[in-house]
Amino acid sequence: MRLRHDVVAFESSDLKRRLDQGLLAPNLVLFGDNAYINSQYMVTPYPNTSGGPKDNYNFFHSQLRIRIECAFGMLVQRWGILRSAMPRNISIGKTITLVLALAKLHNFCIDADDEVVANPLLQDEQYLSTNASGSVPLVPNADASELLDREVTTPEDLIGGGEHFDDAPRQFRRRQQDDYHRTRLCIHVQDTFMTRPRMRGT
Template sequence: MDGILIWILKPTLEDAKRAGVDQQKFFCGRKKQYGLNCQAVCDARGQFLDVSIVYGGSSSDLLAVEKSGLKQRLDRGLLAETKLVLFGDNAPHLNSSYMVTPFPNTSGGARDNYNFFHSQVRITIECAFGKLVQRWGILQMAMPRGITIQRTIAMVLALAKLHNFCIDEADGENAAILHRDEQHIITNEHGSVPLTANNQAGTDTPQDLIGGDQIRYQMQHSHH
């Protein structure tokens, strides 16, 4: 289990008001960026088992974890009847019956060896975040102004599910079909959505995807 900052531009006053917090609640002082605090759990294959985006970038990982739905389910005994545990850093997590954290201030000996193997397990979630960001390039930049906080959260959750789907397809019987589809997207002029320069946001954005809910709304009402 670990966290990542989902990079966004400074929210508008309207967007911040809708979220019920001040604009500065989204500013991460450590990374000097506006963003959303995303906490996630993955398995050994790098597939996401749980993704929680509850707070802005100014919130600590400890608070984000404590208020997540997963933490509440764990406290109620989600893993009580299993031999499974989560591996997490000792900054936002406390060692417990379901959370394993490294020993602090070790230098040699059995505890140091334990910490080494603990880090080898925990690096899986860091790799999963890396693959997620590399696979979906929009996560490598600040979210365009036209994508609200609510849409950003929904998009990250959707991309995490697509990330899991890609792992299943790449590891399963459909690996050859997936490769064929990837080539189709690359070579077919209608197989992808182009990035369009957005001078206001200062980034290239997928304009064809922005406002999709309005398009769907218009289509539904046009049939009536």
């Protein structure tokens, strides 16, 4: 099976088709990193900014994504099976069902006030690290830890596709660009005087 970058997988997904057909209510958008194309339903960060309203917008955009990464990290930390490859005899359909079931169990645990995910047991860590199919390590996330004021680990190898601008041809990317919502949100950040916090010690 050939791996694809985020934007290529998204462009061929049923979710993309449904978004094109108007899945979201007016003025609602998804927030994606620069692996995605800024569009009528997806807002991405501004590239190459340093200071000013666009940089402030990028900061608050990243804060939303960090919270999602934290939630994903908690889910993966609670269920170690999500950090290793699924056995070959489990179909994609069953894998999707498994992930949905684990997400529902995870939400149940949170609703039952079990919000803190315990560190994995030593034997679980040993199993994952010696598993023939490999595993994804949980890495301390300084940004998330500072945001939530506690130590947070995230599966970095599963998060943050990065800037995959080479996945989509330039002419396709230009044709798909729609800057209305990103501009609207940037103006909101500016009009409400939201600014990127100063770095500590500066």
